Amino acid sequence: MGINVARYRYAHTIVGGAFAGIGGACFSLSITPQWVDGLTSGAGWIAIALVIFAFWRPELCLVGAYFFGAFAALPYTLQARGVTIAPELFQSLPYVATIVVLVLVSTGWTKRGLGAPASLGVPYVREEL
Numbered sequence: 001m002g003i004n005v006a007r008y009r010y011a012h013t014i015v016g017g018a019f020a021g022i023g024g025a026c027f028s029l030s031i032t033p034q035w036v037d038g039l040t041s042g043a044g045w046i047a048i049a050l051v052i053f054a055f056w057r058p059e060l061c062l063v064g065a066y067f068f069g070a071f072a073a074l075p076y077t078l079q080a081r082g083v084t085i086a087p088e089l090f091q092s093l094p095y096v097a098t099i100v101v102l103v104l105v106s107t108g109w110t111k112r113g114l115g116a117p118a119s120l121g122v123p124y125v126r127e128e129l
Helices: 005-031 043-053 058-080 087-091 093-105 108-112
Strands: none
Touching: 043 058, 043 093, 058 087, 058 093, 087 093
Protein backbone atom coordinates (compact mmCIF):
# COMPACT_ATOMS: atom_id res chain seq x y z
CA MET A 1 0.00 0.00 0.00
CA GLY A 2 3.03 2.26 -0.14
CA ILE A 3 3.43 2.69 3.61
CA ASN A 4 6.98 2.53 4.94
CA VAL A 5 6.35 0.38 8.00
CA ALA A 6 9.85 0.76 9.45
CA ARG A 7 9.67 4.57 9.27
CA TYR A 8 6.16 4.52 10.71
CA ARG A 9 7.22 2.35 13.67
CA TYR A 10 10.38 4.36 14.39
CA ALA A 11 8.51 7.67 14.23
CA HIS A 12 5.84 6.46 16.64
CA THR A 13 8.43 4.95 18.97
CA ILE A 14 10.32 8.27 19.06
CA VAL A 15 7.12 10.25 19.69
CA GLY A 16 6.05 7.77 22.40
CA GLY A 17 9.48 8.04 24.04
CA ALA A 18 9.25 11.83 23.97
CA PHE A 19 5.82 11.72 25.61
CA ALA A 20 7.17 9.32 28.25
CA GLY A 21 10.06 11.68 28.96
CA ILE A 22 7.76 14.69 29.26
CA GLY A 23 5.43 12.70 31.50
CA GLY A 24 8.31 11.64 33.72
CA ALA A 25 9.55 15.22 34.00
CA CYS A 26 6.06 16.47 34.89
CA PHE A 27 5.65 13.64 37.41
CA SER A 28 8.90 14.43 39.19
CA LEU A 29 8.39 18.21 39.15
CA SER A 30 4.86 17.95 40.51
CA ILE A 31 6.09 16.06 43.58
CA THR A 32 9.34 17.90 44.34
CA PRO A 33 11.36 20.58 42.54
CA GLN A 34 14.41 18.32 42.44
CA TRP A 35 15.26 14.78 41.51
CA VAL A 36 15.15 12.24 44.31
CA ASP A 37 16.28 8.66 43.82
CA GLY A 38 13.36 6.20 43.82
CA LEU A 39 10.81 8.95 43.22
CA THR A 40 8.54 6.97 40.92
CA SER A 41 8.50 3.88 43.18
CA GLY A 42 7.71 1.53 40.33
CA ALA A 43 4.83 3.54 38.88
CA GLY A 44 6.03 2.59 35.38
CA TRP A 45 5.22 -1.06 36.05
CA ILE A 46 1.76 -0.08 37.18
CA ALA A 47 1.35 1.88 33.93
CA ILE A 48 2.32 -1.17 31.87
CA ALA A 49 -0.10 -3.32 33.84
CA LEU A 50 -2.75 -0.66 33.31
CA VAL A 51 -2.40 -0.88 29.53
CA ILE A 52 -2.75 -4.66 29.69
CA PHE A 53 -5.64 -4.38 32.15
CA ALA A 54 -7.41 -1.93 29.81
CA PHE A 55 -7.07 -4.31 26.83
CA TRP A 56 -5.48 -1.45 24.84
CA ARG A 57 -8.69 0.63 25.05
CA PRO A 58 -8.48 4.25 26.25
CA GLU A 59 -11.85 4.28 28.03
CA LEU A 60 -10.94 1.22 30.08
CA CYS A 61 -7.57 2.81 30.80
CA LEU A 62 -9.33 5.66 32.57
CA VAL A 63 -11.30 3.20 34.71
CA GLY A 64 -8.13 1.30 35.54
CA ALA A 65 -6.25 4.50 36.39
CA TYR A 66 -8.97 5.44 38.88
CA PHE A 67 -8.86 1.88 40.26
CA PHE A 68 -5.09 1.95 40.84
CA GLY A 69 -5.25 5.56 42.07
CA ALA A 70 -7.88 4.59 44.63
CA PHE A 71 -5.57 1.89 45.97
CA ALA A 72 -2.74 4.42 46.19
CA ALA A 73 -4.94 6.94 48.07
CA LEU A 74 -6.58 4.41 50.38
CA PRO A 75 -3.89 4.51 53.11
CA TYR A 76 -4.21 8.27 53.49
CA THR A 77 -7.99 8.15 53.59
CA LEU A 78 -7.99 5.44 56.24
CA GLN A 79 -5.34 7.25 58.25
CA ALA A 80 -7.45 10.42 58.22
CA ARG A 81 -10.39 8.41 59.58
CA GLY A 82 -8.36 6.97 62.43
CA VAL A 83 -7.83 3.44 61.13
CA THR A 84 -4.36 2.29 62.15
CA ILE A 85 -2.95 -0.60 60.19
CA ALA A 86 0.65 -1.19 59.08
CA PRO A 87 1.46 1.51 56.51
CA GLU A 88 3.65 -0.89 54.52
CA LEU A 89 0.60 -3.04 53.85
CA PHE A 90 -1.34 -0.17 52.35
CA GLN A 91 1.61 1.21 50.43
CA SER A 92 1.94 -2.15 48.71
CA LEU A 93 -1.75 -2.35 47.70
CA PRO A 94 -1.30 -0.83 44.21
CA TYR A 95 1.43 -3.36 43.44
CA VAL A 96 -0.55 -6.30 44.84
CA ALA A 97 -3.54 -5.15 42.77
CA THR A 98 -1.26 -4.99 39.72
CA ILE A 99 -0.16 -8.59 40.22
CA VAL A 100 -3.74 -9.78 40.79
CA VAL A 101 -4.99 -8.00 37.67
CA LEU A 102 -2.17 -9.38 35.52
CA VAL A 103 -2.83 -12.91 36.77
CA LEU A 104 -6.56 -12.59 36.08
CA VAL A 105 -6.02 -11.08 32.64
CA SER A 106 -3.52 -13.75 31.64
CA THR A 107 -5.97 -16.62 32.15
CA GLY A 108 -7.05 -18.62 29.14
CA TRP A 109 -10.50 -17.13 28.60
CA THR A 110 -9.26 -13.54 28.65
CA LYS A 111 -6.12 -14.22 26.62
CA ARG A 112 -8.20 -15.03 23.55
CA GLY A 113 -10.18 -11.81 23.68
CA LEU A 114 -7.40 -9.62 25.02
CA GLY A 115 -7.48 -7.28 22.05
CA ALA A 116 -3.72 -6.84 21.91
CA PRO A 117 -2.30 -5.59 18.62
CA ALA A 118 -1.74 -8.54 16.30
CA SER A 119 1.81 -7.49 15.46
CA LEU A 120 2.87 -6.84 19.07
CA GLY A 121 6.43 -8.14 19.40
CA VAL A 122 6.56 -9.41 15.82
CA PRO A 123 9.27 -7.88 13.61
CA TYR A 124 8.10 -6.60 10.25
CA VAL A 125 9.66 -8.25 7.20
CA ARG A 126 8.66 -6.81 3.85
CA GLU A 127 6.74 -9.18 1.56
CA GLU A 128 6.40 -11.84 4.26
CA LEU A 129 2.91 -13.07 5.13
